[in-house]
Amino acid sequence: MxxxxxxxxxxxxxxxxxxxxxxxxxxxxxxxxxxxxxxxxxxxxxxxxxxxxxxxxxxxxxxxxxxxxxxxxxxxxxxxxxxxxxxxxxxxxxxxxxxxxxxxxxxxxxxxxxxxxxxxxxxxxxxxxxxxxxxxxxxxxxxxxxxxxxxxxxxxxxxxxxxxxxxxxxxxxxxxxxxxxxxxxxxxxxxxxxLGLAVALKPDSQDICFVPDGDYAKIVRSVRPDADASGPILHVDGTPLGMHRGLIHYTVGQRKGLDIGGQPSPLYVIRLDPERRAVIVGPKAALAVASASLGDINWLGGDFTGPLTAKVRSMARPVPARLDGNRLVFDTPELGVAPGQAAVLYDGDRVLGGGWIDATQAAVLEGV
Structure with missing residues (x-):
């Protein structure tokens, strides 16, 4: 044992x-x-x-x-x-x-x-x-x-x-x-x-502990009552496409729930613009990210300098990348990299550390 x-x-x-x-x-x-x-x-x-x-x-x-x-x-x-x-x-x-x-x-x-x-x-x-x-x-x-x-x-x-x-x-x-x-x-x-423990068959928790029903927006509204303020949905080329029902209902990479029908091809949330309260959408190609700027990096790798892999979402597969200062550069453009998430760095099974994704740098021109 x-x-x-x-x-x-x-x-x-x-x-x-x-x-x-x-x-x-x-x-x-x-x-x-x-x-x-x-x-x-x-x-x-x-x-x-x-x-x-x-x-x-x-x-x-x-x-x-x-x-x-x-x-x-x-x-x-x-x-x-x-x-x-x-x-x-x-x-x-x-x-x-x-x-x-x-x-x-x-x-x-x-x-x-x-x-x-x-x-x-x-x-x-x-x-x-x-x-x-x-x-x-x-x-x-x-x-x-x-x-x-x-x-x-x-x-x-x-x-x-x-x-x-x-x-x-x-x-x-x-x-x-x-x-x-x-x-x-x-x-x-x-x-x-x-061991005769009564919890032996107790189900695993599947959601964030304080959001067991998956309704994140409800929790945010309870803390910040103005969270449902609406704003424009804009194409990456600047074209207005409609109005959204609050930034809290959208995440980078989201496709469903945009409520903007009549488009010739599927659109995805590319980024959120809190200053304009805008949801920026575009084709899947616009989600491609070449690199990400990391903040509050925690390094556990000692003097490690070799090639590494990076995981940018909890359910994502680790992908080859390199760390250049606070900039994580992907060997191949990565989709759906969202500010606020973590980038965790690995050497095989070893965790080298990681940091918070502060910003991303697009791999293609917006609107392509």
């Missing part, structure tokens, strides 16, 4: 804090931690009122997740603490999510949450509890290389979450452990069943 804790002193004298969300993955991590013989403490952060987020009254799913985490901790005989971080999460993740959409960008709140509440505030909590490491249920691997801990993709490509953890710093990586990175999900569920 692969366990990535690597504690150097006798385990009975050490302490592990496990981030417990109430799901099957973190529950199995808590069980594996307890099996090492180290003192194990489960910590759950209450981040939001799920019932309020979905508009459903009377049931708080976040509360159910907390109850599930507590039940697992009781089953394992470990301590469990809950900390209220709802206001911090609202300010640093949900408000940022709304502001990014209002600025015509496509946000990734899961990365922002990992950068802040989870991998900064939770780190502080774990250290305050005297833990020697913080273990999570993320599907990535921590591999010791010649220059220290490295972040690698999970062995199961269908579960890999490395794209969402590109902003993990070297110091954080020294403290983190990811015991599930070498396991396929069916094995994790089988372990949960063998």
């Amino acid at each position: 692969p366990i990535d804790f690597q504690l150097e002193a006798p385990l009975s004298a050490r302490r592990i804090v496990v981030a417990m969300s109430g799901g099957v993955d973190s529950s199995v991590v808590a069980a594996l931690a307890a099996r090492t013989g180290a003192e194990t403490i489960g910590v759950t952060l209450q981040l939001y009122d799920h019932g309020a987020a979905t508009g459903r009254a009377g049931s708080c799913c976040a509360g159910q997740d907390i109850r599930d985490a507590r039940a697992v901790a009781d089953r394992l005989g470990i301590a469990h603490y809950v900390f209220d971080y709802e206001s911090r999460f609202r300010e640093s993740v949900i408000a940022d999510f709304a502001d990014e959409y209002m600025a015509g960008r496509t946000p990734i709140p899961c990365v922002k949450c990992n950068m802040g509440v989870k991998f900064t505030d939770l780190f502080a909590l774990a250290r305050d509890l005297g833990a020697d490491c913080l273990a999570t249920g993320h599907y990535v691997r921590r591999v010791m290389g010649p220059q220290g801990a490295e972040l690698h993709r999970a062995l199961d490509p269908a579960r890999d979450q490395s794209y969402f953890l590109f902003a993990t710093t070297a110091a954080q990586l020294d403290y983190l452990r990811f015991p599930l990175g070498g396991m396929p999900k069916p094995q994790v569920r089988a372990l949960a069943q063998d």
